[in-house]
Amino acid sequence: MGLLSRRINFANRFSNSEFQFEADAYVLFTTKTYLYLERRFCRRKSFSRTSRAGIELYHVFPFDVELSVGYRYLYFSPNKVNIYTGSLGYYFDDYWLSFRPFFVNDLNNGNKSTFTFIGRRYFVDSENYLTLRFGFGSYPVSGSTQADFFRNDSKFIGVDYQFYIFDKTTIQLGFLYENEELNINTSRSRYNFSVAVQKIL
Secondary structure (H helix, E strand, C coil): CCEEEEEEEEECCCCCEEEEEEEEEEEEECCEEEEEEEEEECCCCCCCCEEEEEEEEEEEEEEHHEEEEEEEEEECCCEEEEEEEEEEEEEEEEEEEEEEEEEEEEEEEEEEEEEEEEEEEEECCCCCCEEEEEEEEEECCCCCHHHHHCCCEEEEEEEEEEEEEECCCCEEEEEEEEEEEEEEEEEEEEEEEEEEEEEEC
């Protein structure tokens, strides 16, 4: 058994438009063990990642503790970036807490790391929730260009809310604020807004 989802993203930045194609799959081995697969691809290289792939294995242990180990691969022609990750999650009542590190091996920009924390409150079911996330580090979790890897550090905090708008149709509204240190004398603030609509089949 498993679950497959496909998405098309559109963005416009600096007068450039970009389509990104995504596919995610969850392969269920048992009720407590599953595999996550992802693939993303852009036909142009203006500001989005050219190509991305990932794999992650999850297992739920006693007391509702979930552990995972995974790998992500980014390709910016002609550079390749290897990302090693994992997660520690805990479910209790209608809440989920998660800690996730990212360790990046980039031959051109050196080793980088980022640490993220997530708290989520579920409401009607698993598709209706409020999420708070924050973290810090040099890996650009919200970045979309190769230039985002040329920074020293960042701190970020965000919130998103997903809820039903029609039967089996949800909308997710998100906001993420990020303060980036580009070098010892330069920093910038980044504001990310997102809207996503999902049809549950």
